[in-house]
Amino acid sequence: MKSRKLCLSAFVFLWFLGETVEADLTKEKADSLFQAAMGQVGRAPVKESLKAFEHVLKADWNYAPAHYEMAKLYTSLNTVVDRQRARDALDKALKLDPENVTYQLTMGDLLWVQGLWLEAREQYEKVLKAHPDNAMAAYGIGYYFLKDFLKYQEITHYDPDVEGIFEWKWFAEEDRKKAVFYLERCMEMNPSFRDAYYQLGVLYLESKQPATLVRIAEQLLKQYPGDKDALLFCALGYQTTGNPEKVYALYAEAIKQMDSEERAMMESVDLIATKEEQKQIGRAGVPRQEEDAPKSWLDSPERDGFWRRQDPLFLTEFNERRMEHYSRVAYANLCFSQPSRGVPGWRTDMGKAYIKFGRAIHKNAQWPNADAMRSPMRVYPHLETWSYEGFQVTFLNWDGLDGWRFASARVFGLGSLSTDPSLSVFQSKPPRYVDPYRDKKYSLPHQIAAFQEGDSVRVELSYAIPKDRLKMSESKGVVELKDGFFLFDEDWKEVYQKTIAAILKEPESAREDSLRKDYLLAQREVYVRPGPYHVVVEAMDKGTGSIGTFREARTFSFSDSILSISDLLLASRIETQKPSPEDRKDLKVVPNPLRTFLRSEAVSVYFEVYNLTQDASGRMEYDVSYRIGRPEKKEVDPALFAALDLPEAHGRVEIERVVQEEQDKPERVWERSGGPVEYRVRYVLPDRNRISDQVERIERGAKGTEIAVTARYAGERKDDLAYLQIDMTWMPKGVYKLTVRIKDMQTGQVAERNELFRVIE
Numbered sequence: 001m002k003s004r005k006l007c008l009s010a011f012v013f014l015w016f017l018g019e020t021v022e023a024d025l026t027k028e029k030a031d032s033l034f035q036a037a038m039g040q041v042g043r044a045p046v047k048e049s050l051k052a053f054e055h056v057l058k059a060d061w062n063y064a065p066a067h068y069e070m071a072k073l074y075t076s077l078n079t080v081v082d083r084q085r086a087r088d089a090l091d092k093a094l095k096l097d098p099e100n101v102t103y104q105l106t107m108g109d110l111l112w113v114q115g116l117w118l119e120a121r122e123q124y125e126k127v128l129k130a131h132p133d134n135a136m137a138a139y140g141i142g143y144y145f146l147k148d149f150l151k152y153q154e155i156t157h158y159d160p161d162v163e164g165i166f167e168w169k170w171f172a173e174e175d176r177k178k179a180v181f182y183l184e185r186c187m188e189m190n191p192s193f194r195d196a197y198y199q200l201g202v203l204y205l206e207s208k209q210p211a212t213l214v215r216i217a218e219q220l221l222k223q224y225p226g227d228k229d230a231l232l233f234c235a236l237g238y239q240t241t242g243n244p245e246k247v248y249a250l251y252a253e254a255i256k257q258m259d260s261e262e263r264a265m266m267e268s269v270d271l272i273a274t275k276e277e278q279k280q281i282g283r284a285g286v287p288r289q290e291e292d293a294p295k296s297w298l299d300s301p302e303r304d305g306f307w308r309r310q311d312p313l314f315l316t317e318f319n320e321r322r323m324e325h326y327s328r329v330a331y332a333n334l335c336f337s338q339p340s341r342g343v344p345g346w347r348t349d350m351g352k353a354y355i356k357f358g359r360a361i362h363k364n365a366q367w368p369n370a371d372a373m374r375s376p377m378r379v380y381p382h383l384e385t386w387s388y389e390g391f392q393v394t395f396l397n398w399d400g401l402d403g404w405r406f407a408s409a410r411v412f413g414l415g416s417l418s419t420d421p422s423l424s425v426f427q428s429k430p431p432r433y434v435d436p437y438r439d440k441k442y443s444l445p446h447q448i449a450a451f452q453e454g455d456s457v458r459v460e461l462s463y464a465i466p467k468d469r470l471k472m473s474e475s476k477g478v479v480e481l482k483d484g485f486f487l488f489d490e491d492w493k494e495v496y497q498k499t500i501a502a503i504l505k506e507p508e509s510a511r512e513d514s515l516r517k518d519y520l521l522a523q524r525e526v527y528v529r530p531g532p533y534h535v536v537v538e539a540m541d542k543g544t545g546s547i548g549t550f551r552e553a554r555t556f557s558f559s560d561s562i563l564s565i566s567d568l569l570l571a572s573r574i575e576t577q578k579p580s581p582e583d584r585k586d587l588k589v590v591p592n593p594l595r596t597f598l599r600s601e602a603v604s605v606y607f608e609v610y611n612l613t614q615d616a617s618g619r620m621e622y623d624v625s626y627r628i629g630r631p632e633k634k635e636v637d638p639a640l641f642a643a644l645d646l647p648e649a650h651g652r653v654e655i656e657r658v659v660q661e662e663q664d665k666p667e668r669v670w671e672r673s674g675g676p677v678e679y680r681v682r683y684v685l686p687d688r689n690r691i692s693d694q695v696e697r698i699e700r701g702a703k704g705t706e707i708a709v710t711a712r713y714a715g716e717r718k719d720d721l722a723y724l725q726i727d728m729t730w731m732p733k734g735v736y737k738l739t740v741r742i743k744d745m746q747t748g749q750v751a752e753r754n755e756l757f758r759v760i761e
Contacts, residue, residue, distance in 0.1 A: 142182030360386035471543025
């Protein structure tokens with residue numbers, strides 16, 4: 001009996017031993033297969049990796065890590081079916097290893113990806129309750145309340161119980177406080193976890209707390225020097241507080257830290273450039289691969305030219321428009337990205353609208369609701385409307401947290417344009433940018449006159465700076481200016497620039513000038529090669545911060561062989577430095593950039609003539625005809641005659657066109673509706689020996705008023721100069737056009753120039 005019991009015990013022992021050995025062999029095989037499967041994750045296609053883990057489970061169905069890894073792989077496929085498969089796999093992993101914190105946190109992440117926001121938060125809360133020091137659980141809860149804060153802060157709806165608009169800002173504020181609490185708790189438990197800093201950055205950015213935003217970003221930079229997102233947050237914070245120099249440096253450093261693809265995204269102008277501009281730059285759209293973003297594309301002259309022509313102030317060391325673009329792209333990526341879907345912010349509909357139009361003047365979100373009276377019941381989505389000057393863009397969302405998309409667009413006064421604003425708004429509305437110096441800028445009355453000088457062109461530039469825009473020393477009569485003159489070629493490549501700290505002093509003669517005593521005269525001269533240019537002048541008063549400016553596109557070009565004439569230079573006076581002047585240097589010309597004269601003053605005009613033809617004896621002869629008439633209305637730009645605030649200069653400011661009603665006065669002529677009008681003027685020609693006075697000819701109108709004069713000049717020079725004065729004593733006030741016509745008597749060639757000026761009482 002005793003031996004039988006010993007035999008039975010031995011059998012049981014051997015059976016358990018066999019089971020243990022078999023289990024060990026199974027685990028060993030599963031471990032080996034698992035390691036092999038893990039080795040190909042990220043290198044092999046997802047489906048191949050899934051098959052590898054299935055082999056692990058065939059060897060050992062209770063191998064929890066394999067179920068967990070399969071859950072992650074299914075999640076990465078990002079489809080509804082695969083997310084459900086991920087949920088099933090993760091449920092099995094948790095059933096096998098319920099205390100595994102990593103599995104528990106991943107379940108929260110998966111619930112979030114599935115759109116089950118509340119269930120995800122509850123899962124994180126369950127983890128945090130069991131593990132109070134778990135930073136990731138705190139982060140998940142904080143992220144939920146951050147999204148809730150962003151959802152509720154703009155929501156309003158009509159409440160029939162109180163017959164008024166109900167705002168959800170109180171709920172948003174409660175969510176904001178909770179988000180701060182949990183995200184800061186996460187940072188305390190794990191100071192090196194970047195995402196907590198990023199989400200706090202979004203919160204403080206949307207809460208309009210720039211100082212706190214900068215503090216959080218600088219805190220992260222201490223952990224990770226050169227972190228590009230921290231640099232972007234810092235830049236956005238400083239941009240709100242108005243520190244452009246600091247902002248420029250931060251954006252430059254952030255872009256320096258980016259790879260080619262990220263930098264290409266920051267530099268992309270496909271949303272703000274026209275198709276023609278995109279073609280000039282080299283390509284439309286944003287490169288998606290590093291090899292698609294060569295340095296030559298990112299740093300092309302065409303791209304630089306695109307940004308340069310949009311720079312609102314060349315006097316600063318940075319381009320405010322380009323910096324604003326960087327801020328919009330950074331904001332879009334930081335605030336509108338959809339990490340669960342792998343969508344960067346600049347690709348979302350909200351991101352695109354923000355990059356093109358900037359921050360909305362007003363936002364309004366509509367709470368979703370359901371119409372239970374309908375059959376079947378109708379459910380209305382979340383709606384958020386962004387309002388700008390003259391138009392609105394509305395987005396819709398079914399959960400209020402992620403995946404906003406375009407719903408409609410509306411231009412005020414025109415009704416609804418389309419239900420597809422990606423076409424109606426992005427194609428019809430130009431990019432929106434508000435000049436930060438707009439309220440400080442005014443137009444400078446100016447005059448640009450070009451003259452041929454050998455192979456070059458001499459450009460004489462003058463502009464009038466109004467004293468009432470300046471802070472002038474009453475005792476010394478001086479003002480300190482930062483005065484800049486900039487020349488760019490046709491593609492906005494810099495040709496010439498000079499910025500000086502100018503101290504302008506009021507001249508004694510100007511104090512007695514009845515008209516120009518309220519302005520200071522500034523003059524510049526530069527020599528350039530012939531061709532098209534963009535001329536820019538900016539004068540900033542250091543005392544008031546006001547900025548006088550103008551931008552003008554001009555082509556400076558003269559023929560080498562045929563008769564041509566320079567620009568007409570209007571002047572307050574022209575004084576000869578020696579008898580019978582032969583050269584521009586022999587004359588002192590005081591330009592009148594205001595182009596405005598009193599009746600008691602004379603209009604002085606200087607110009608040059610080129611390529612005259614000489615006869616067999618080396619003599620040349622040409623006629624100069626002077627004529628004054630009314631310009632077409634479209635020719636009159638108000639900014640030519642006075643300093644106007646920027647909005648006025650860009651608007652339609654009408655210059656008064658006086659109609660003389662006193663028909664009985666012989667010195668003035670009635671201007672009939674639609675009919676030509678001439679005025680009595682007297683042309684005072686200079687006392688020059690090259691004028692053949694016996695050829696001088698006067699033409700007269702029907703009523704005996706003088707309308708034009710032709711003078712004949714003779715000499716030996718192929719290039720000549722001329723000047724005259726116009727007596728306007730009997731002219732009505734208004735805007736006039738002076739026409740100077742040159743005729744070469746040897747060849748019959750003709751050249752002509754026009755210039756506008758204004759006469760006031």
